[in-house]
Amino acid sequence: MSLQLKSLVRKELRARLRAMDTATRAAESKRIVTQVLTQCERYKQAKHVAMFLSMPSEVDTAELLADSLKAGKTVYVPRYEADTMDFLRVYSLRDIATLPRNEMNIAQPEYHVSQSVLTPEATEVEMASPAEAAGGASVTTTSETTAPTTAPTTATTAHSNTTTTNTTPSIKESAETVARENPLDNGKLDLILVPGLGFTAAGDRIGRGKGYYDKYLTRIFTTFAANGWTAPATIALTFPCQIMDSIPTDATDVRIGHVLF
Numbered sequence: 001m002s003l004q005l006k007s008l009v010r011k012e013l014r015a016r017l018r019a020m021d022t023a024t025r026a027a028e029s030k031r032i033v034t035q036v037l038t039q040c041e042r043y044k045q046a047k048h049v050a051m052f053l054s055m056p057s058e059v060d061t062a063e064l065l066a067d068s069l070k071a072g073k074t075v076y077v078p079r080y081e082a083d084t085m086d087f088l089r090v091y092s093l094r095d096i097a098t099l100p101r102n103e104m105n106i107a108q109p110e111y112h113v114s115q116s117v118l119t120p121e122a123t124e125v126e127m128a129s130p131a132e133a134a135g136g137a138s139v140t141t142t143s144e145t146t147a148p149t150t151a152p153t154t155a156t157t158a159h160s161n162t163t164t165t166n167t168t169p170s171i172k173e174s175a176e177t178v179a180r181e182n183p184l185d186n187g188k189l190d191l192i193l194v195p196g197l198g199f200t201a202a203g204d205r206i207g208r209g210k211g212y213y214d215k216y217l218t219r220i221f222t223t224f225a226a227n228g229w230t231a232p233a234t235i236a237l238t239f240p241c242q243i244m245d246s247i248p249t250d251a252t253d254v255r256i257g258h259v260l261f
């Protein structure tokens with residue numbers, strides 16, 4: 001029942017997104033991102049932020065990626081495959097710009113990364129826009145991030161690379177690689193910026209129908225609670241046309257803390 005209703009709602013929301021012209025999308029994106037940068041205390045105070053590499057139909061996160069890295073925040077971006085999603089640390093705009101793309105042209109980090117990505121030179125040179133890496137519009141950026149002070153030398157837990165079954169990451173653990181940090185292992189996550197197809201102002205959310213975010217948020221909250229770590233805040237970034245009066249939800253849908261539009 002709810003399944004059919006959800007697919008109708010997704011169809012309507014996709015149509016609304018398609019109806020937005022490029023200029024409006026860019027202007028709205030800019031307005032929403034400026035709100036985050038200037039008015040959102042949770043963002044400003046966050047030291048460890050998970051965010052998505054935006055697709056063209058989403059609020060463009062390029063400037064947020066650049067701002068966070070420049071400010072020295074730890075930034076994680078999603079990697080999904082089969083039925084699971086993880087967030088893995090990215091170390092610089094260059095790192096982001098050189099991420100491999102999956103079959104849907106979405107840039108995604110591997111669980112392991114070449115040591116060279118963490119060297120000071122690799123994090124300081126002038127870099128391509130993260131929006132280009134994500135397939136979205138380009139934004140001009142200047143300087144970036146710092147290398148992690150304590151990069152792990154091995155994959156430390158089961159979260160790091162054993163949760164999926166179908167794809168073998170092409171970069172594997174070796175003397176030349178390190179595991180990208182994973183907040184499920186280190187408990188360092190203050191804020192998750194969440195994409196979606198539609199939201200209510202109260203935080204109900206509908207996504208693209210794979211349950212990736214619902215499952216990930218559930219995993220995060222469960223794991224953080226079990227370890228006594230403080231749960232991250234969740235903020236959705238969305239265009240006004242994606243806001244609905246109500247959204248069909250079920251027991252596994254996770255409500256988002258704040259919806260910014």
Ligand SMILES: Nc1nc2c(c(=O)[nH]1)N(C=O)[C@@H](CNc1ccc(C(=O)N[C@@H](CCC(=O)O)C(=O)O)cc1)CN2
Pocket residue numbers: 052053054055058078079080085104106195196207208209210212213
């Ligand atoms: N920017 C961004 N990154 C993100 C998400 C997102 O919503 N936004 N995701 C949020 O979840 C994950 C990817 N979500 C996906 C959700 C659905 C399908 C999907 O429907 N795949 C179809 C093929 C559809 C097509 O070709 O158009 C399939 O597998 O059958 C793929 C990815 C992780 N990364």
Ligand SMILES: Nc1ncnc2c1ncn2[C@@H]1O[C@H](COP(=O)(O)OP(=O)(O)OP(=O)(O)O)[C@@H](O)[C@H]1O
Pocket residue numbers: 006196205206207208209210211212213214215218252253
């Ligand atoms: N926490 C969970 N544990 C197990 N299965 C889940 C969980 N959350 C969602 N699912 C399953 O995933 C599928 C898709 O869920 P739903 O339609 O809510 O996705 P969505 O919110 O649109 O997608 P997404 O979160 O990827 O953006 C459903 O079959 C749902 O039962």
